[in-house]
Amino acid sequence: MENNLVIIGSGFAARQLVKNIRRLNKQVAITLIAADNCDEYNKPDLSHVFSLKQCADDLTRQSAEQFAQENNITLYANTRVTMIDRHIKQIVCGNQHTSYQKLVLATGAQAIVPSVSGDDSIITFNSQDEYRQHQDRLQTAEKVMVLGAGLIGSELAMDLQRAGKQVILVDRAHSLLSLVMPAELSSRLTHKFSQIGIQLALNNELTSIEKTTNGIKATLRNGLVTNVDAVIAAIGLKPNISLATAAGLATDCGIQVNSQLQTSDTDIYALGDCAEVEGKVQPFLQPIQLAAITLAKNLLGATEKLRLPNMLTKVKTPDLPLFLAGETHRQDLNWEIALSHSGMVARGFDRLQQLRAFITSESHTPQAFILLRELTF
Numbered sequence: 062m063e064n065n066l067v068i069i070g071s072g073f074a075a076r077q078l079v080k081n082i083r084r085l086n087k088q089v090a091i092t093l094i095a096a097d098n099c100d101e102y103n104k105p106d107l108s109h110v111f112s113l114k115q116c117a118d119d120l121t122r123q124s125a126e127q128f129a130q131e132n133n134i135t136l137y138a139n140t141r142v143t144m145i146d147r148h149i150k151q152i153v154c155g156n157q158h159t160s161y162q163k164l165v166l167a168t169g170a171q172a173i174v175p176s177v178s179g180d181d182s183i184i185t186f187n188s189q190d191e192y193r194q195h196q197d198r199l200q201t202a203e204k205v206m207v208l209g210a211g212l213i214g215s216e217l218a219m220d221l222q223r224a225g226k227q228v229i230l231v232d233r234a235h236s237l238l239s240l241v242m243p244a245e246l247s248s249r250l251t252h253k254f255s256q257i258g259i260q261l262a263l264n265n266e267l268t269s270i271e272k273t274t275n276g277i278k279a280t281l282r283n284g285l286v287t288n289v290d291a292v293i294a295a296i297g298l299k300p301n302i303s304l305a306t307a308a309g310l311a312t313d314c315g316i317q318v319n320s321q322l323q324t325s326d327t328d329i330y331a332l333g334d335c336a337e338v339e340g341k342v343q344p345f346l347q348p349i350q351l352a353a354i355t356l357a358k359n360l361l362g363a364t365e366k367l368r369l370p371n372m373l374t375k376v377k378t379p380d381l382p383l384f385l386a387g388e389t390h391r392q393d394l395n396w397e398i399a400l401s402h403s404g405m406v407a408r409g410f411d412r413l414q415q416l417r418a419f420i421t422s423e424s425h426t427p428q429a430f431i432l433l434r435e436l437t438f
Contacts, residue, residue: 063363066360067152069142070167071095071106074333074349076128078165081357083132089361091134092159093153099125099138102189102404108377110192110218111200111224117193129373147307147326152362163328163360166305166316170298170334175208179270182277182294183208186217188297195291202226202290206279208267210237212376214295215250219378222259229287230254231262232296238376242389243396246407246420253381298344300335315342320366322356332356338367347372371436373429381410382427387418387436403427408432 066089068075079091093099110120137154144153145164152159172185184195198245203226207218210232218230231328236244237251254261262281271278276290283417300315311317311325315337322330322338332352334344343349348369357368376383387409393408394417404423411417415437421429
């Protein structure tokens, strides 16, 4: 069989993997197949396109052709994989068949859209291509509803407001960032949102939307009816596992892999937003980058295990930046909170007085790098 590594996907995970393989081996054959145009862009930059007045094409860092040439890979852009035939180790793309020795699934994740009447009018904002499809409407919109007050939704809400738009932020939870911090600690951001004019509809949810001659009529659970120009779903991501499931690979929340990034088929691996690494999906850049380094070695014959250190998460809300790390979601922590006019430092301790989590804001964010070294792992 041809000594060929095949990667399905073209996002951050796939590109990091290619670059790391090439640092170790210049000759091994690599084929990359993806349904999009395979141009490179930095996905976190989507959080700032409105305030920076950027169109989708402004985000492009490198063309697919340049990437393929620089890394000596065979690239099939705009090509959808229809099946994985594990028995003969082939990828099927319509009438096209590609053999593999080792296969990597870097199929990413898709934005979750709430199932409500009129949901086909809801915009998802999880890729450059999705932004490209809706950019004219979003750039000209004066009033936007954002569904989901987590990391992405909060960042989008602030960026839309900074671009001069009216924003309604909706979430089922009673507080912002409810999955990553207690309400007492997100209240500073809640106050900032209220202060700058973002309308919060917490403990609420969208129940229906209807197109009108002037835009969209959105109805919330509490009976509030409001007219907006666009509704964006930012309530979470769902790993793309259908290809893996159809191939008979073990899946749950994501494509299940062990610490070596190996699926239930020893010749197939998963990486990035689609991968569930020993029970956890880690859709953040740093763990994906570290996983790509580990997987590159393993694809070339090593048997290394992924070890993730304590890592910082940055909430990109420029008017009130936040850094957090550790088990900030734990309900049993005792929080010591230091507040000042210039920001906050909150430390979460377990019953043994071990530092398990922390959150810093505004001018105190540099302290995060010091606290990271003190975290109990």
